[in-house]
Amino acid sequence: MKFSVNWLREFVDLPKNLEEIAELLTRAGVETENIETRSANVEKVIVSQITASSRHPNADRLTVCEVDDGSGTKRQIVCGATNYKVGDKVPLALPGAKLPNGTEIRKSKLRGVESEGMLCSPIELGLGEDASGLLILSPDAKVCAPISDLFPADTILDVEITPNRGDLLSHFGLAREIAALTGKKLKSTPRDAKIPVRKTGVTIISTRECPFFSARKIDNVRVGPSPQWLREKIESVGIRSINNIVDISNFVMLELGQPSHAFDADSLKGGVNVRLARDGEKFLALDGKTYSLKPDNCVVADQERAVGIGGVMGGEETGVTDSTKNILLEAAYFLPASVRKTARELNLPSDASYRFERGVDPEMVLRASQRATELIQEIAGGTPAKEIQTAGKLPANPPDVSLTYEKCDRVVGVAIKPKTVDEILTGFGLMKTSAAKITKWKIPSYRRDLQRDIDLIEEVVRAHGADKIPGTDRSRFTPASIADRAHDLESAWRQRLAAAGLDEVRTSKLLPRERFAFSESAIELRNPLSEDHVALRPSILVGLLGVLDRNIRAGTERVAIFEIGRTFIPPTGKEERHLGILLWGNVASGPNWRSPQNRRLDLFDLKSALECVVPNLSVRPGKFPDLALPVDVFSGDRMIGFGGQLSVPKSTTPGPVFVVEVHADLLLIAEEMANKFREIEKFPAITRDIAMIVPEEVPHEKILRTVQEPREPLLESVELFDLFTEQIGAGRKSLAYRLTYRDRSRTLTNEEVTAAHAKIRERLRRDLRAELRE
C-alpha cells in the first residue's frame, strides 16, 4: 500500500531522513519496498483552462485546443489526449519549460499546426505513473498559478503489509505502528464523539456474514468535483478522483482503514437490508460489469434488488452521480472470510474487500462514518440525519492473552527483561491486566491477530529487533534415513552418467495435453493455467524429446542427456522415481584431430550408459508400440523398464533416436549389496582366441552360451573383440572372442588349456555350424 508521508505526519512526528523510518519499519516486519518523492516542482508549467477544442486537420489522433493561460490572449496547443472536456483546468507547459523526463518545450508545428506549449499528463510532471491522459485539475485551481503551488512536495512510501496486519492499511494505522516502534506519541486520534445511534431503518438477515451494519442519511448535498487538496491527497496514493462524495469515502478509508459507501438515497426502493444473494441473482456493479451471484455472497439490498456486494463493491444503479441530491452513507463490519470468498469467487478484488478480508477495527466503524459525514458537510454541504441507523452487533473485543516471561526467553533464546517486554507490549496498545507469574494482556480491538502467547512473543522479537538476538550453534546427531540413501544413490548415478558423457537435464513435470507419448494417459489438472501445463508427466521421455527438439533447432550435433525425477503413474498418480536417457547424433560433439572418424550414437551406447547404473543389465525384445526396436530392460531377472529406437514415422528428427526409461526405485535395494573382497589372482592366465564365421542370424548371446555351457572349469571369461560382415559373403558374419583360462590355485599347463579349448571349439563347430578360422 502507498502512504503519503505528509499525511502520516498529521498523526506522528517522523524523522527528516525517511530512509531511517523505512529501515525501522522493514526491520519490524513492515517492509518498505520503495520511497518516491512526489512534487510538481517544474518551472514554467501553469494552470490553464481549455476554452475550445477541434479536430486536427491533418491527424486523426490529435486535437487542437484553445487554452486560457491568464494572459488575455488565447493560446493554441496541439494535444493527443482524449480524457478532457472543454472547461477543464489542466497543466500547461510553456515554451522554455523543462519537464522532469528531460523534454524541453518549444513552440513548434505538429503536422502543420502551430502548438504554443504542451498540456501535461501526471507522469510528465513527475506525479506518479499515470500516462493515460491529461492531468485534470480541480475547478478551484487558479488559472496562471504555478503548478507547483497545487502539489506540495511529498514523499510516497510503498509498504508491503502482511495479511495478518489489516490494522496497518491506513495512514492512522501505520502512524500508530510507527509511534509504537519509535516511542513517540500520536499527535491526534480519530474523535470518539458520542455518536447517536438508533437500531432502526436497516435490518440484517445474514448476521454471520455481516455482524454489524450502519447507514446515515445526508440530504441536500452538492455533488461535484473535489477541492484540489482532497484530490491531491487521494491521487498521491494512487486512487482516482471521481466526485467529492466518493472521494471523501475513499479518503476516510485511506485515513482510518474503514471502507464506507454512499448510495444515491433516492434510487433506493424502500429500506435497506443485508442478506445472502439468491442463486444466479444478477448484479451490475460500479465497475460497469454484471455479476452472477451465488447464495453464499452477502449483499446489501433494498426491497427489490441487491444494491451492493457486501464489503466488495456498490451497484451502478444506486451510485452517487452529479445529479444526486440525497445520499445514504453505509459503514459496516463484514466477516473477513465471507468477503474473501466472495471477492475471489467473483474475481472482483477492491480496496474495500482488501481491508475487510484482513479485518477492520470494529471500534473504527462508526468513527469513520462520523468523520465522512463531517467532511461531506464541509465540502458538499447537506444535512445529516441526527442519528445513525444501525443493526446487529460489533464483534466483541478479542480475549485476553496470557504470557510468561520464562516462555518468552525460551522461544527467543536470550533473556529479555520483563520490563522491556512490558514496555514493548504496552507500546503496541496492549494492557497488562494481571501481573502474576503468568501475566495477562488485554488486546486492542484492532489487533485480532494476537491470539496466543507466541503471538505476543513475536511482537517482542519485532520491536526488540531480531538482529539483537545472537545466533547459537546447536546441533544434533541424526541417523541416515531412507531418503538419505535414495539421495546418495541418485547422486552416484548422476556422477557416473555425467562421467560417461551425458548431460543432466531437468524438465517440467507439467506437460501440455497432447504430448502423452509413452503412456496411454496422464493425470490432468482440474484448473490448469496454460495449455503448456495441463497434465502430470507419466514418463520422463516426453520431456527429453522436447529437449532434443530444442537443441537440434539450436544446431547441436550431439544430444546425450539423462534425467532422474518423479513421474506420476495414472490412474492414481502413484509417484515413481524414473531415470530416462536419450541419445541422438554423433559420439563426439565436434570434430577432433585424434579421431577424425565420428560415428553415430546407437543402441550399444545406450546399453553402455545404462550399465553405469544398472547392475546385471540385460535387454530382451520388447513390445512397445512407439518404438521401432523395442527392448525390455532387466536388472538380473527383474524387469525395470523399456527402451529402444524411436519409430521413424513418429518422429521428425533426422537420424535415429534412442531412449530408455527405468524405474529407479526398484534399484535402490539392489545397490545396497556391499562389495566384498576377493583374493587377487596369484597365478597367470592363458588366453586363446577363437575367430569364426556363422550365419548372420546367430546372436552373440547364443555363441556365448555355447562357449560357456556346459561349463569348462578352467574358463574364466569370454570377451567379444571383433565383429564384421564385409568380404565374407552375404548372410554371414565373422566374430572373434578371447577366452581366458585360469586356475586360482596353480599355474596351468599348455596341454590342459589346449584340451579345454578344443572341447569348446568342437561345440561351436557342431552346435552352431561355425566355420572356425585358425
Add this chain to the structure above:
Amino acid sequence: MTHPLEQLRDDALREIDCASDEQTLETARIKFLGKSGSISRWGEEMRTLGKDQKPIVGKLLNEVRNAVTAALESRAASFRSRMESEALGKIDISLPGTTHEIGALHPLTQMWQRSIEIFRRMGFALADGPDIEDEWHCFDALNTPPEHPARNEQDTFYLPDGRLLRTHTSTVQIRTMQAAPPPIRVIAPGAAYRRDELDATHSPQFHQIEGLYVDDNVSVADLKGALEFFMRELFGAETEVQFRPHYFPFTEPSLEIYVKSKALKGGEQWVEVAGSGIVHPGVFEAVNKTRGDNAYDPEKWTGYAFGLGMDRLAMILFDIPDIRLFAQNDLRFLRQFA
C-alpha cells in the same frame, strides 16, 4: 711401460669416443669385445701365462673390459637420448589434448547438492514426501485457515479428485512429524507448484529445500545460528545475514532471511533468500490430533522451520537472469555449469 692391454683400452676408448653413430659404435664393440675381439682374445692368452702373471693380468683384463663396456654403454645412451630428443622435439605440444565427452550436472542439481552437503554437515538427515498432496497436509495442518487466499483455485493446482500439487515443501514437515516423535532434524529437497504464469521470475513448478528442527527449547537464536552458518558456507564467510520479521501462517515468529555478499550482485543490496520461523503451536496440535497422542506437546517442544528457494538461490549465485532457462535445458546453457 704400458701393458698391451692398456694400449688396447686406450685405443678402444678413443674409437668409441669418435664413433659418430650407433653403427660405428657397434663396429667398435665387435672389434674389441666381440667373440674374437682384440680384448676378448686376451681371455685365451691368460691360459698361457705363468702362475705369478695370471692374477695380475687377470685383474687388468677385468678392469679394461669394464672400462670399455662402460664407455660403450654411455656412448650408446647418449646416442639414444639424442635420438629421443630429436624425435620428441618435433612434437607440437600446443596441439589440443584428446577430448572425451564429460556431461554437465544441471545447475539446480548443483545448487541442491551444495546445500544438502552443508546441511548434512550440520547434522540434518533427509526427508521426503509426495508432490501430489491433500489439502490437509498442505494447508490445514500448517495452520492455514479454510478461507486463506493460498488455498484458492487461483493460486493452487488441484486434481479432479480434490487432491492438489503441494504449494510448498512444508508438507514434508507434517509427514515427518506424523511418522516419528521428536527430536526431528531434517531437510527435504523437492518440487512445489503454484498457479503462476510462466515469466522471467515465476514458474508454475519451482524447487525448495525445507528444513525442520524440533527439540527441547529450540529458539529464535538457534534458528539464526543455523541459517547464518548455512548462508556463510554457501555465499562466503564475509556474508552478512539479516532476519526480518514477516508473516507465514505456520510459523510464529516468522522471519524472512536476507543476505548481502560480494558473491551476490556485487554486494550492493540485500537479497531475500529464505523464509523461516518458529513452528506455530497450531501445527504441533494438528499433528498430535492425527497421531492420536501428545508427542508434540507445544509446551514441551519447540522447533524451527525454514524454506529455501533453490531456483532463486541458483539464479543469484550463478547470475542467471531468467528462471525459464532451467526447464529449457539448452545444452549451451547447461554446459556453462560443467
